[in-house]
Amino acid sequence: MKSVKPVAPDRLSELLRRMPKAELHIHIEGSLEPELIFALARRNGVALPCASVEELRSAYAFTNLQSFLDIYYAGASVLLKEQDFYDMARAYFVKTAEDNVVHTELFFDPQTHTARGVSMETVVKGLHRACVDAKAELGVSASLIMCFLRHLPEEDAFETLEQAMPFCDLIVGVGLDSGEVGNPPEKFARVFARCRALGLHRVAHAGEEGPPGYIWTALDVLKVERIDHGVQSAKDPALMQRLARDRIPLTVCPLSNLKLCVFPDLARHNLGELLDAGLVATVNSDDPAYFGGYMNDNFTQTFAALGLNAQHAYTLARNSFEASFVDESAKRLHLDRLNECFETFR
Ligand code: ADE
Ligand code: ZN
Numbered sequence: 001m002k003s004v005k006p007v008a009p010d011r012l013s014e015l016l017r018r019m020p021k022a023e024l025h026i027h028i029e030g031s032l033e034p035e036l037i038f039a040l041a042r043r044n045g046v047a048l049p050c051a052s053v054e055e056l057r058s059a060y061a062f063t064n065l066q067s068f069l070d071i072y073y074a075g076a077s078v079l080l081k082e083q084d085f086y087d088m089a090r091a092y093f094v095k096t097a098e099d100n101v102v103h104t105e106l107f108f109d110p111q112t113h114t115a116r117g118v119s120m121e122t123v124v125k126g127l128h129r130a131c132v133d134a135k136a137e138l139g140v141s142a143s144l145i146m147c148f149l150r151h152l153p154e155e156d157a158f159e160t161l162e163q164a165m166p167f168c169d170l171i172v173g174v175g176l177d178s179g180e181v182g183n184p185p186e187k188f189a190r191v192f193a194r195c196r197a198l199g200l201h202r203v204a205h206a207g208e209e210g211p212p213g214y215i216w217t218a219l220d221v222l223k224v225e226r227i228d229h230g231v232q233s234a235k236d237p238a239l240m241q242r243l244a245r246d247r248i249p250l251t252v253c254p255l256s257n258l259k260l261c262v263f264p265d266l267a268r269h270n271l272g273e274l275l276d277a278g279l280v281a282t283v284n285s286d287d288p289a290y291f292g293g294y295m296n297d298n299f300t301q302t303f304a305a306l307g308l309n310a311q312h313a314y315t316l317a318r319n320s321f322e323a324s325f326v327d328e329s330a331k332r333l334h335l336d337r338l339n340e341c342f343e344t345f346r
Pocket of ligand 1: 287
């Protein structure tokens with residue numbers, strides 16, 4: 001790894017903001033800000049349980065993952081038309097471009113929408129059109145990762161995959177999200193094997209709240225290429241060695257972990273420990289509209305809380321490109337721009 005010039009503490013947040021980076025763990029439904037939820041509810045004639053944006057925001061006090069998911073799925077109920085999916089993704093792209101995110105891989109949860117009678121075509125076409133425009137108008141490249149909801153049966157995931165088959169070339173991979181504890185990765189062994197045979201990339205949430213054993217089975221049974229969250233790996237030294245040896249990226253989401261009480265405060269987050277152990281950790285926003293921050297908020301707040309430095313910043317940004325599903329030539333270009341940013345930063 002390149003060695004980076006030290007940067008004065010009062011200049012570090014500027015470097016964090018300015019450096020080009022990739023975001024690999026963002027649920028696009030989790031970027032739906034309360035203002036947009038209300039605008040879409042009005043446009044679509046959907047009744048909401050809250051009277052105002054302020055009332056909705058005040059409900060965003062979570063005690064664990066499930067307490068968040070209940071509110072998150074309710075928020076997604078305003079999404080009905082292709083244009084709604086476009087508008088949601090567009091709003092995210094505008095924000096993330098301001099944070100110098102130059103590449104992003106978006107999770108989406110089709111089952112949240114198909115269960116309400118919204119077609120897979122509506123969801124995928126709206127999101128894909130926003131990805132195309134983000135590249136052309138904002139310079140942000142983007143691809144889509146379709147997530148299966150793990151609290152539902154594997155048969156439902158198979159049905160979802162079937163519905164997605166006509167749009168397979170618009171999806172770079174599949175993921176696994178929703179309530180983790182009690183829904184281990186191996187529940188989805190067959191559908192992930194099918195996705196692998198189809199040539200789709202594979203990722204899974206594991207070790208967010210769940211035990212290190214779920215990370216082992218995500219790797220060994222689902223054959224995932226990245227672990228989403230993975231912060232519980234620090235409890236298992238053999239797993240840490242495996243993740244470091246095989247350079248399995250972790251898409252860590254510090255503000256999410258804070259808001260969902262995975263860590264009692266940011267100063268107790270284990271991102272520094274994961275990096276020191278040689279793991280390919282990255283920083284991501286998860287559900288920024290719900291957790292109080294987009295990419296640069298995650299970087300600046302976590303660096304301040306943990307006392308991380310410019311070398312950590314470089315490693316995290318570099319990891320984000322290396323862990324992405326872009327081709328080798330695009331990776332090289334991103335890394336060249338990253339190096340240039342660090343070499344010219346004063
Ligand atoms: N869906 C949206 N955000 C999630 C998270 N942090 N964990 C699991 N499923 C999710
Ligand atoms: Zn997530």
